[in-house]
Amino acid sequence: EVQLVESGGGLVQAGGSLRLSCAASGFSIEDYSIGWFTQAPGSEREGLTCISGFDGSIYYRDSVKGRFTISRDNAKNMVYLQMNDLKPEDTAVYYCAADSDSDLCSRYEYRHWGQGTQVTVSS
DSSP states (O other), X not given: OOEEEEEOOEXXXXXXXXXXXXXXXXXXXXXXXXXXXXXXXXXXXXXXXXXXXXXOOEEEOGGGTTTEEEEEETTTTEEEEEEOSOXXXXXXXEEEEEEXXXXXXXXXXXXXXXXXXXXXXXX
């Protein structure tokens, strides 16, 4: 059974940093596309950053380029999201997702989801 469990969310002041972790089980992350998605109140879930399982290419939403970094540790079956210079508009629930067939950073393309972790950035 594919399972994803996020951790590391919390409350941080603007300009601060957080690192989210996603523990994967039931599959090997190196064989899957892996992504982080966000959902702010009243908004749809959107792709934030994804690593393609096909060619390793990485997508970042424009608003986080240069501030956020996705990485994975295949040996530990873990995915990380390092978030620096956080802004109030980064406030959202952050979800880790995985799929064996997806090559787009779109919520419609991912079948396996974690429960989400809240990130709140105060001004």
